[in-house]
Amino acid sequence: MDEETDTIRRNTPAARDIDEIDRRILGVLVDDATVSYAELGDRVGLSPPAAHERVKRLRRSGAIRGTAVIIDPKAVKKPLLAFVHIDTRGWGKTPELMAVSQYPEVEEIHTVAGDTCMLLKVRTEDTRALEGLLARLYETPGVTSTRSYVVLSTYLERPVQPGVTEKWPTPNHMSKPLY
Amino acid sequence: MDEETDTIRRNTPAARDIDEIDRRILGVLVDDATVSYAELGDRVGLSPPAAHERVKRLRRSGAIRGTAVIIDPKAVKKPLLAFVHIDTRGWGKTPELMAVSQYPEVEEIHTVAGDTCMLLKVRTEDTRALEGLLARLYETPGVTSTRSYVVLSTYLERPVQPGVTEKWPTPNHMSKPLY
DNA sequence: GATTGCCACGGAATTTAATACGGCCATTAT
DNA sequence: ATAATGGCCGTATTAAATTCCGTGGCAATC
Structure with a gap:
């Protein structure tokens, strides 16, 4: 080594x-x-x-960060997938909000540009558990509003792909970007 | 065997x-x-x-679906993560829309309940490539509008976790659900 | 309530794969 | 031109995966 x-x-x-x-x-x-x-x-x-x-x-x-088994969410009693958008006062990322990363239902936490502040990907056992998670989020200081998108069915879900895509030409009716 | x-x-x-x-x-x-x-x-x-x-x-x-290496998105030139919401005429899931699952930038495709129809998780090399992907989506028959959430920074991203969470009691000020 | 079958675990043996080593070739830089 | 470097292959060694078999607890059955 x-x-x-x-x-x-x-x-x-x-x-x-x-x-x-x-x-x-x-x-x-x-x-x-x-x-x-x-x-x-x-x-x-x-x-x-x-x-x-x-x-x-x-x-x-570092190109390969690690190796992990892919677990069937249903097998561990987490069949319900949802994306939660959170608006916060100021610029989120408070310790209280980061504390939700300790919960195993939370798979991803991002800050995003757009008409929202943070975006969470969560898996829960049922709607009751999702409600509990949302209740926690509502009670988190700084959180002003949340929107949830409950996933009905998933058609594709896979890890980061190494494949490359052909570059897309600028459509004829559009002027080329400066950069 | x-x-x-x-x-x-x-x-x-x-x-x-x-x-x-x-x-x-x-x-x-x-x-x-x-x-x-x-x-x-x-x-x-x-x-x-x-x-x-x-x-x-x-x-x-089937609890373990498989084993995969975790690739650093930056290593394969896909540093830009975005979530794309798509509204469609009728109920999406057309062959044209499913065709985007062939592109390596697309990691997830879900149908969701809420004020949108489909939700995509995509990774691209830069904003130009994202623009090309969005252009393709706009040109897809049935797609009426899209909204994109470009991820600024990611604080947590991990596979499905096997952990269980303590059940959340119904708050005192709320009546218990029937089920 | 005793018994019988059934899994799940542990220890040893075998087979397979991971890892280390040495030499060769192509490419590059001096 | 030549030396050095990096990447590859074939072989050898080591470590781990996998199999085999015996034992013990557990549960359903009679």
Whole structure:
């Protein structure tokens, strides 16, 4: 481990750019991180040690933050998904509001630009539990209003994808942006 | 593998309920799915084969949907996160709209109850790419309007958590719900 | 209330995969 | 041109996953 840290410090402080093979590796591991390095190497056209080396580098560089099992929300009694928009007095992010991050129902907390301040993604067992969570939010100092969007059905839900998309040309009827 | 399938068919069609040890196992594996069964067993108080057996059962039952690496969005050039609300004529979910699920920028597609129809979670390289995605959405037949919430900063973002929360009592000033 | 079957766990053995090492080749910088 | 660097492959070693079997608790049954 020591000489690995040295390697980082010596030549690749922020790690070099992700190339096409790296993207394919990430694509495989996002779908299934349990594949062996032998199979991973086969899929991307590398030997097992080479594939291993690249994955190790992707982990070191931070491109791969970690590995996690994907849990079925229904299996842990959290079938109800909802997005909650919160308006706050001043600029949110108070300790009281951050305290909700301790609750396992809260999966995401963002601050957003637009006609709201904060955006939460939460999963609860039922509407009663969601009501309890919203009640807590209402009682939080600084919160002026909330809006909830209860998810009826989910058609797509997946981790961050490594894929790239073709750039979109400016439509003909629009002038090109300066930048 | 054959006798495993038989086992499923024979006695545990939908698998038995998740118990406390299962929840602790899921809690460990959500944080880091690369731990060995030896360490996993240590953490939850089981022998390595017993831990392995339970994880295998959690996979068979579907509680564990899979294992994925967590990718840093910035590493794959998608630093810009946004939530897009779409209003549609009729009840959305047209083939044209579902086609956007093919784009790697789109991470989630939900239909929601509330004053909107569909909700998308998208990650793009920059505002130009987001503009291109929104342009595509505008041109999709049936889409009447969209609202976008660009995320300024994210304070929490994690997979589905196995943890349970204490039930919330009905506040004193509210009458108890019938159900 | 005793008994019988049934899971779940633990320990040992085996097989498989992860990891480390050395050499080769291509690319790059001097 | 040449030396150095980084990335890859083949092999060897080590560690972990997986299997096998015996034991014990638990529950349903008679």
